Amino acid sequence: MADAARLDAETNNLDALWMPFTANRQFKRKPRLLVGAKDMHYTATDGRRILDGTAGLWCVNAGHCREPITKAIQEQAARMDFAPGFQMGHPVAFEFAAKLSAMLPGDLDHVFFANSGSEAVDTALKIALAYHQANGQPTRTRLIGRARGYHGVGFGGISVGGISPNRKQFAAGLLGHVDHLPHTHDLQRNAYSRGQPEFGAQLADELEKLVQLHDASTIAAVIVEPVAGSTGVLVPPKGYLERLRAICDKHGILLIFDEVITGFGRLGASFAAEYFGVLPDLMTVAKGITNATVPMGAVFVRKGIYEAFMKGPDGIELFHGYTYSGHPLAAAAGLATIKLYQDEDLFARAAALAPYWQDAIHSLRGLPNVIDLRNIGLVGGIELEPRAGKPAARAYEVFVDCFERGLLIRVTGDIVALSPPLIVEKTHVDQMVDTLGGALKRAA
Numbered sequence: 001m002a003d004a005a006r007l008d009a010e011t012n013n014l015d016a017l018w019m020p021f022t023a024n025r026q027f028k029r030k031p032r033l034l035v036g037a038k039d040m041h042y043t044a045t046d047g048r049r050i051l052d053g054t055a056g057l058w059c060v061n062a063g064h065c066r067e068p069i070t071k072a073i074q075e076q077a078a079r080m081d082f083a084p085g086f087q088m089g090h091p092v093a094f095e096f097a098a099k100l101s102a103m104l105p106g107d108l109d110h111v112f113f114a115n116s117g118s119e120a121v122d123t124a125l126k127i128a129l130a131y132h133q134a135n136g137q138p139t140r141t142r143l144i145g146r147a148r149g150y151h152g153v154g155f156g157g158i159s160v161g162g163i164s165p166n167r168k169q170f171a172a173g174l175l176g177h178v179d180h181l182p183h184t185h186d187l188q189r190n191a192y193s194r195g196q197p198e199f200g201a202q203l204a205d206e207l208e209k210l211v212q213l214h215d216a217s218t219i220a221a222v223i224v225e226p227v228a229g230s231t232g233v234l235v236p237p238k239g240y241l242e243r244l245r246a247i248c249d250k251h252g253i254l255l256i257f258d259e260v261i262t263g264f265g266r267l268g269a270s271f272a273a274e275y276f277g278v279l280p281d282l283m284t285v286a287k288g289i290t291n292a293t294v295p296m297g298a299v300f301v302r303k304g305i306y307e308a309f310m311k312g313p314d315g316i317e318l319f320h321g322y323t324y325s326g327h328p329l330a331a332a333a334g335l336a337t338i339k340l341y342q343d344e345d346l347f348a349r350a351a352a353l354a355p356y357w358q359d360a361i362h363s364l365r366g367l368p369n370v371i372d373l374r375n376i377g378l379v380g381g382i383e384l385e386p387r388a389g390k391p392a393a394r395a396y397e398v399f400v401d402c403f404e405r406g407l408l409i410r411v412t413g414d415i416v417a418l419s420p421p422l423i424v425e426k427t428h429v430d431q432m433v434d435t436l437g438g439a440l441k442r443a444a
């Protein structure tokens with residue numbers, strides 16, 4: 001009864017909520033509301049089951065409402081709801097950091113907690129700047145992002161980000177001392193790639209040009225998503241990330257991987273760093289860190305970076321932190337989440353399913369207006385020809401059609417992005433491709 005009453009209130013009064021990244025008026029005319037979730041499915045207000053083709057927003061990697069995680073959150077909420085994290089601590093955050101550290105590649109072994117991907121990114125950029133100060137190179141203040149990069153919505157994140165609408169409204173507040181690499185998306189040469197595209201490693205050399213332009217002594221860090229998610233599944237060309245790493249090493253520039261989407265199994269490995277065999281100096285994560293149950297983000301840093309801060313006299317080493325850094329509920333959720341990933345071997349499961357997933361995505365070839373299909377791990381991108389004069393309209397229509405037929409997909413511009421929970425079964429994959437294929441035909 002309580003749920004039904006709440007449902008009524010929700011459906012009848014949508015006005016007060018200013019929805020994020022949403023066409024508010026369009027949505028409120030014909031809302032799509034979800035009221036329940038279990039494993040691979042959501043439940044809509046009308047009771048329909050909706051297959052989750054996007055793991056929520058690339059975040060519910062172990063599937064929805066998994067009992068070990070919900071139980072851990074409930075128990076922690078009853079035991080200790082909150083503890084201050086400044087000059088105080090609580091064991092669960094320390095335990096979670098230690099467990100994360102053990103699963104990280106290379107000497108990435110220290111963890112700073114935030115509450116979202118955006119906060120993790122701004123934290124990482126700040127650590128990069130502060131590191132060079134601590135390391136006697138205070139002129140290194142420039143940050144390099146990449147076109148079509150998404151690094152959340154903080155002022156740091158949108159400054160290094162490469163999505164023009166996200167920047168334009170706030171142009172007056174963007175950070176100075178920022179430059180961008182070109183993106184790697186090249187449909188002419190790489191359309192219909194399976195996994196990493198063949199062409200484009202040399203685009204990393206654009207970093208050499210920025211070094212020539214600005215001088216290495218002014219550059220603090222480069223931040224990239226190993227696989228760009230939010231701008232439509234841009235898979236790095238073979239050799240690209242390796243080259244970026246080598247150029248950063250040559251010039252003493254820190255390399256930051258934003259693994260908010262790729263972290264925690266999305267590619268069939270713990271992290272993209274591991275999948276590609278390229279170790280960044282800092283890594284940002286969020287989303288899958290708690291299976292999206294309690295908001296949390298984190299920055300992972302390499303040993304030498306942490307140690308550079310620990311050399312001076314005793315005192316606060318980094319003037320940064322959040323009230324909820326390492327929140328007990330998030331830390332408890334995170335501990336249960338990574339245990340569940342390990343108990344069910346979900347990352348290996350994703351890797352094992354990836355070839356089937358790849359074939360399923362590429363089976364959409366030839367459908368109306370499909371101009372590219374790409375995939376990596378359990379991620380798929382379906383790029384559509386935009387309608388003349390109406391960018392994004394076709395993909396939006398496909399999105400609504402799929403939802404009405406029981407499938408949640410994500411669209412960005414005219415690109416459909418799929419990223420199911422890692423517990424997805426082959427029958428679910430078939431259903432996704434069938435439903436999406438039908439919607440593509442209807443939107444022709």
Ligand SMILES: Cc1ncc(COP(=O)(O)O)c(C=O)c1O
Nearest residue numbers: 116117118150151152258260261
């Ligand atoms: C690569 C990347 N970085 C940062 C973010 C921002 O995360 P949040 O929305 O939790 O702030 C996202 C969100 O999708 C992301 O994909």
